[in-house]
Amino acid sequence: MYILGRTQMIPAASYKEAIARIMKKGFDGVELDIYDMNFQARKEFFEEGFAEKIKECMKKNGVKAYSIGAHMDFTENEDKFRTVEKAIPIAAAAGTDTVIINGAVRREGEAFEKQWERQINRMKELCRIAEEYEVYLAVEFEPGFVIDNSELLLKAFEQIGSPILRMNADIGHMFLQDQDPLASIDKCGPYIVHAHLENMKKGIHNHLVPYEGDMDLTAYLQKLISVGFDGPASLDVYQYDYEAVAEKSVEYLKQILCPSAI
Numbered sequence: 001m002y003i004l005g006r007t008q009m010i011p012a013a014s015y016k017e018a019i020a021r022i023m024k025k026g027f028d029g030v031e032l033d034i035y036d037m038n039f040q041a042r043k044e045f046f047e048e049g050f051a052e053k054i055k056e057c058m059k060k061n062g063v064k065a066y067s068i069g070a071h072m073d074f075t076e077n078e079d080k081f082r083t084v085e086k087a088i089p090i091a092a093a094a095g096t097d098t099v100i101i102n103g104a105v106r107r108e109g110e111a112f113e114k115q116w117e118r119q120i121n122r123m124k125e126l127c128r129i130a131e132e133y134e135v136y137l138a139v140e141f142e143p144g145f146v147i148d149n150s151e152l153l154l155k156a157f158e159q160i161g162s163p164i165l166r167m168n169a170d171i172g173h174m175f176l177q178d179q180d181p182l183a184s185i186d187k188c189g190p191y192i193v194h195a196h197l198e199n200m201k202k203g204i205h206n207h208l209v210p211y212e213g214d215m216d217l218t219a220y221l222q223k224l225i226s227v228g229f230d231g232p233a234s235l236d237v238y239q240y241d242y243e244a245v246a247e248k249s250v251e252y253l254k255q256i257l258c259p260s261a262i
């Protein structure tokens with residue numbers, strides 16, 4: 001398993017600078033987020049020649065694994081849909097096979113069936129594009145979203161039927177939303193190509209550093225390994241100075257994954 005740092009968490013830095021700073025903190029690789037801290041698209045990502053420049057930057061900094069983060073509500077906003085759509089060929093050109101997406105926030109006062117239909121239809125559109133470029137769409141469910149648990153995620157996958165649909169297993173979200181999170185990892189195992197790692201308190205959607213909170217991270221990481229997942233997993237915490245907590249967080253996670261190497 002490769003522990004990734006997220007460029008979104010390094011504000012006011014170019015991608016080149018963010019990658020260098022992330023790798024100095026002991027990460028194995030980088031999640032290149034197409035947006036800033038306010039989830040607004042970054043112009044730099046879409047500049048001509050970005051993919052080739054970033055491939056060279058990854059090589060120079062010893063990046064072992066990387067992915068593209070494209071968390072945007074593409075279901076309900078046409079501009080955001082086009083932004084995610086444009087990110088797919090850039091991801092392919094940059095040499096990664098994984099783009100992380102999520103869905104729509106659930107709307108109060110509107111029938112769930114209508115929201116579900118929109119979500120499925122828009123995902124189908126993205127799948128057609130991703131299939132063309134042979135890029136996985138790693139879907140992440142979130143509390144309060146149309147797709148907010150593992151059961152609904154698998155239902156969406158079955159209904160859409162695309163070979164490129166996969167899962168970004170955010171273990172904190174699984175802890176909050178699934179009745180038996182570890183059993184859910186078993187069920188979702190064949191689809192997991194990426195993960196987000198953090199800790200959380202029971203019943204509270206707040207991303208904590210790995211060494212705080214109520215989750216038994218050893219159990220979660222061991223379960224991911226047991227289903228055959230050995231890919232990229234990003235440290236997903238927002239409320240801290242990311243660089244200040246990075247080294248301790250990475251060491252904590254690697255101690256679980258490979259205690260003899262620490």
